[in-house]
Amino acid sequence: PPDTAELGRSTWTFLHTTAAYYPLSAPPPVQNNMLNLLSSLSLLYPCNWCANDFQKDIKVNPPDVSGREGLMKWLCMRHNEVNRKLGKQEFSCQVKDLDIRWKDGPSD
Template sequence: MAASYPEKASPEQQRETTTFMQLFGKMYPCWVCADDFRAWMKDGNEPRVSSREDFGQWMCEAHNAVNVKLGKNSFDCKKWEERWRTGWKDGRCG
């Protein structure tokens, strides 16, 4: 989602995206995950939706919050765009 988000989102796009993320947190099929996501957002992690960069960083942080709970490594969020939007600079796939 963040990869195709506008570089600078309009007020309407920002409202719609914030609403979507809130609804996503209510409708996610795993109720435990949904509750956890809503609690994470409520705990000072409201969606940052003013731009592609802000939203991409926020989505990466949300992804990392799950990774930490699962005992996985965190991803370097400075590289979110390279991983999920533009591709690795060295041409590799993953």
């Protein structure tokens, strides 16, 4: 089986980075692509219990794919859901903190 920690870090990197560069206001076809990505991920993710919980979580909390800020916050909350489950610290879901981590880096 895959290394779930390494797989998780890589997947979160991909998802948060993609959200950080998502259109500020996404046209419908782009919103559709993101919905397809997230739903496919929840079906194909190669860690069964992770995928099952993620499917349940996004059913209760449908993705906000309208634009960048909403998507970044939504994804941060889904990641915090997993953080809570694993007893990890929660991350700030303010856009400014997400931009520093996933887009701009810390200012000098």
